[in-house]
Amino acid sequence: MTEIKTPVKLSLRNVSKTFTLPRGSSIDAVHNVSFEVKENEFCVLLGPSGCGKSTILRLIAGLEKSSAGRLTLDGCEIVEPDRQRGMVFQNYTSFDWLSVQKNVEYGMKLNGVSRIERRERANEFIDLVKLNKFKNAFPKQLSGGMKQRVAIARTLANRPQLLLMDEPFGALDAETRWNMQELMISIMESTDTTVVMVTHDIQESLFLAQRIVFISRHPGTVLEDMTTEFKKQARIARKEDVWAMPGYTDMEHRIMAMMREQASDLSNYS
Amino acid sequence: MQRGEPHNSDWRWFEYKKPIPKGVAIWLGVGIWVIFFGVWELSAPLGWVTELLVPSPQAVLRSLFELIIEKGFLGDIAISIYRILISFSVVCIFAVPLGILMGSFASVEAFFNPFVSAWRYLPAPSFIPILLMWFGTGEAPKLALLFIGVVWFLATLVMDHTRQIRNELIETSLTLGGSRLQILASVVIPAVLPNVLTSMRQMLAVSWTYLVIAEIVASTNGIGAMMMRAKRFLHTDEIMAGIVVIGVLGLLFDYSFKLLNKALFPYLEDHR
Numbered sequence: 056m057t058e059i060k061t062p063v064k065l066s067l068r069n070v071s072k073t074f075t076l077p078r079g080s081s082i083d084a085v086h087n088v089s090f091e092v093k094e095n096e097f098c099v100l101l102g103p104s105g106c107g108k109s110t111i112l113r114l115i116a117g118l119e120k121s122s123a124g125r126l127t128l129d130g131c132e133i134v135e136p137d138r139q140r141g142m143v144f145q146n147y148t149s150f151d152w153l154s155v156q157k158n159v160e161y162g163m164k165l166n167g168v169s170r171i172e173r174r175e176r177a178n179e180f181i182d183l184v185k186l187n188k189f190k191n192a193f194p195k196q197l198s199g200g201m202k203q204r205v206a207i208a209r210t211l212a213n214r215p216q217l218l219l220m221d222e223p224f225g226a227l228d229a230e231t232r233w234n235m236q237e238l239m240i241s242i243m244e245s246t247d248t249t250v251v252m253v254t255h256d257i258q259e260s261l262f263l264a265q266r267i268v269f270i271s272r273h274p275g276t277v278l279e280d281m282t283t284e285f286k287k288q289a290r291i292a293r294k295e296d297v298w299a300m301p302g303y304t305d306m307e308h309r310i311m312a313m314m315r316e317q318a319s320d321l322s323n324y325s
Numbered sequence: 326m327q328r329g330e331p332h333n334s335d336w337r338w339f340e341y342k343k344p345i346p347k348g349v350a351i352w353l354g355v356g357i358w359v360i361f362f363g364v365w366e367l368s369a370p371l372g373w374v375t376e377l378l379v380p381s382p383q384a385v386l387r388s389l390f391e392l393i394i395e396k397g398f399l400g401d402i403a404i405s406i407y408r409i410l411i412s413f414s415v416v417c418i419f420a421v422p423l424g425i426l427m428g429s430f431a432s433v434e435a436f437f438n439p440f441v442s443a444w445r446y447l448p449a450p451s452f453i454p455i456l457l458m459w460f461g462t463g464e465a466p467k468l469a470l471l472f473i474g475v476v477w478f479l480a481t482l483v484m485d486h487t488r489q490i491r492n493e494l495i496e497t498s499l500t501l502g503g504s505r506l507q508i509l510a511s512v513v514i515p516a517v518l519p520n521v522l523t524s525m526r527q528m529l530a531v532s533w534t535y536l537v538i539a540e541i542v543a544s545t546n547g548i549g550a551m552m553m554r555a556k557r558f559l560h561t562d563e564i565m566a567g568i569v570v571i572g573v574l575g576l577l578f579d580y581s582f583k584l585l586n587k588a589l590f591p592y593l594e595d596h597r
Binding site (some may be wrong): 114117118120136137138140141142144146148150151152153161162164165192193194195209210213219312 | 419456491493494496497498499501502503504508511512515516518590592593594
């Protein structure tokens with residue numbers, strides 16, 4: 056691919072979030088975070104658990120208000136949640152009372168998309184996540200991985216500017232997880248979506264991401280903003296092919312070292 | 326993992342939390358009733374109790390038929406059911422929306438909950454004298470008692486269930502562009518509805534309790550009133566027939582709620 060300067064999609068400038076506790080004390084969950092995500096980029100927020108990466112994602116979604124700093128999407132300030140930033144959660148969020156089809160149509164219905172178009176677009180995205188055979192099934196009948204695929208299809212069918220994912224595969228077993236990761240690659244191939252995903256799985260982030268923003272703990276701030284250059288801008292469909300690429304192991308080791316350092320930081324706390 | 330019915334061969338009594346064969350479960354369930362009616366039937370002939378105070382099951386059944394055929398008992402049953410249905414419908418019209426709003430919005434809860442909680446602790450029968458003074462002896466005082474006996478509890482139950490809706494469901498709708506009103510209609514209400522039905526089922530049973538109190542204290546018709554009349558003439562068999570009818574009606578109402586649950590929420594069934 057040629058190196059064209061792609062426009063900035065999402066931008067965080069000196070964003071902080073302080074939570075006030077009931078007793079009056081406060082925690083700095085996120086401190087002075089700045090980074091940018093370009094159009095069509097897959098950005099992963101990586102870091103040890105409890106580092107505030109989920110809070111950053113919730114700030115981007117508009118589900119939390121920042122205490123300081125500025126978040127913009129396409130140059131517009133983010134103030135509250137809306138359809139431009141659709142979120143997929145770690146816990147299953149399929150609506151039990153709606154069939155798979157109706158779940159995927161749900162967002163479009165909220166936004167007044169006509170019935171015919173709703174059906175058409177839902178079918179398209181149900182195909183994309185390979186749930187054709189389960190269109191009329193209810194979520195209770197689906198496995199965990201399938202429920203997450205419903206959530207992804209539902210969010211994408213709503214055509215958000217940004218897809219936010221909060222450890223979406225964290226609750227899945229190992230096999231389902233890598234299936235889902237490879238599915239994400241094929242989704243990225245066939246849609247022009249910009250993704251910000253939170254995870255603490257190093258392999259997952261190296262496989263999926265073009266940009267990895269490493270978040271440190273106490274306070275949650277950007278320790279390093281990296282690009283997975285060893286992939287040379289390509290999306291590789293199979294995990295083992297990524298592992299075999301030169302440069303993969305180096306980067307994995309580097310991130311592992313950062314994780315370890317963070318972990319030892321924690322032991323200093325106690 | 327295999328979790329089917331165990332084989333009869335390796336089934337034993339009193340294994341901790343192990344399922345038992347279905348046939349055995351049915352026989353055990355029938356067994357307790359056989360013992361119950363057996364002891365009851367034999368208690369008078371064996372001289373444990375006097376027939377006058379504890380009539381046999383057969384006598385109770387016989388007087389139930391007499392009541393229905395000769396004494397217009399069906400009318401009493403009908404008026405009791407009518408009271409339950411009217412008062413409980415009014416209860417639901419108030420309590421369900423109130424509970425959903427209290428469970429959804431902290432401000433609504435802050436306003437109503439201290440009031441609702443206080444009323445919950447007032448025993449409804451303590452209002453009977455004043456209700457009689459206000460409304461006389463017609464239908465109104467009975468319906469009012471049934472209303473205040475149940476409405477606060479149902480509102481609280483619905484509120485608790487609404488509060489337990491997972492935040493992620495609401496946040497999912499928010500990030501898909503849902504407005505507050507849309508979320509109420511498309512997430513909160515459908516999510517809580519099965520639990521609302523369960524709460525209604527529980528509170529309907531309580532309604533029957535207050536119904537009998539109301540009819541015993543201040544009524545000339547209805548199942549409770551019939552039982553009080555029977556007491557005056559020492560007709561213990563009729564009193565017991567009344568109790569049996571209330572029990573059967575309770576079971577029928579409970580069963581229809583179960584059917585309603587199945588019809589309204591087919592998606593809750595686990596097919597895996």
